[in-house]
Each structure stands twice: as C-alpha cells, then as structure tokens.
Amino acid sequence: MKIKPLGSRVLVKQLSSEEVTKSGILLPDTADKEKKAQGKIVELGNGSEVTSLGLKVGDTVVFGKYAGEEVEMEENGKKVEYKILYVGKEKDDSDILAIIE
Secondary structure (H helix, E strand, C coil), rough: CCCCCCCCCEEECCCCCCCCCCCCCEECCCCCCCCCCCCEEEEECHHHHHHHHCCCCEEEECCCCCCEEEEEECCCCCCEEEEEEEEECCCCCCCCCEECC
C-alpha cells in the first residue's frame, strides 16, 4: 500500500532513534523513550506551499515534537511509522521547522 499526501502535506518517515549507551548497550526503537523529531520526506503533496518551500523527496527535516498525524504501515512484514505533516505559507502554520543539510 502507498500513501499519497493531499494538498500542502508531506509524508515523512521518522528517523531511527536507536542509541548506544556509554557502556556499549544498544537501545532499540522499542525501548521506552522519545522519538526523534526528524525524518526523511518520502512523498509530497501537490500544494503550492510545498513547491514554494523547495521541499523534495529525500530531504531530512525537523518538525515539532507533537506535529502532524502518525500513520503506521506494513512494509515487507514489518511495521513502519510515518508522519503526515502540514506545510503552511506562514512559518507559524507549518509542521516542518527546518531542512537538515
């Protein structure tokens, strides 16, 4: 199944939040901790705001901690979490805060 965001929205795959402790223990995504508020854009809507910001598939972006709507999809028998984020014309209206270069 594929998700195509509508209008001024983008589909972002959240980056993994695996961490390694000082003693070398790997803490996987399933550990009880906050997720990173960063992700890669995998699909773009066709709204004018998306094109005016110059967003493109593959960009790594920073978004608000509680921004957007979470969507869970199954890919190759594994659950993958995505966020659908709104891109507004005004910076205060947008769920995307920055692009990481």
